[in-house]
Amino acid sequence: MKRHVDGRADLRGISLADQDEAQLGGPVSVLVRQKREHVKLDRLLDELQQASGADQDRVLIRIYRLVFPHAFAEESVLWPVIRRVLPDGEALTRQVEEEHQEVNELVTRLDGEHLDPSERRRVLDRLVEVLREDVRDEEDALLPSLQQRLSTRRLQELGIAWELVRRTAPTRAHPVVARRPPGNALAALPLTVLDNLRDLCEVTAHRSPRAAPALETVSHTLAQAAGRVERLRGMRRGERSQTRIENR
Ligand SMILES: [Fe+2]
């Protein structure tokens, strides 16, 4: 069996799904952190498909809180490394960026448009499908290729960086902002502040229903502010045409 640069067995082409924690570089490694969250997402998507009404909305919110910071940290920390170290990194990362972009657009439709029940069902089914495709592309192709190029130590350092960004990343859909640095890095701070305030409004409205209408207005104003931030000059820098939204 071929050996890796730091003595690990050659695991080229082996999906993260088929490797244990030690093979993936231990608990700190970015590969273990990714897999852990993908498993969590898989369970939530199963739950979503069983749920209806208010339960469905609650599961959706849990999915957003997991998926958006996760993807934002991928786009700003991981994919730039993949583009540097893999010869086909550009094509591989563009594919997952397009999936992330579609997720942002689907969620924007779910949250912002009045969809009739059959259209809502179609959007939800597509959302589940794209999220599952995204996980498979990452676990079966992108991340095993990265694993081949980096030492365990580097995978652990990336794990720490990815986690740090994930914890401070925006928590909502932002389809207009660039999926690549430097635009997404510039947008991160203001969008995170606005998203966190909206999350706070939502939690408080659940706890005190009497305050809910006022808080909904505040949340709506914050959403408009986030929309304006996304359109500021510089926030689309680095974007590729495949993930760009014009005039929105
Ligand atoms: Fe991921």
Ligand SMILES: [Fe+2]
């Ligand atoms: Fe992803």
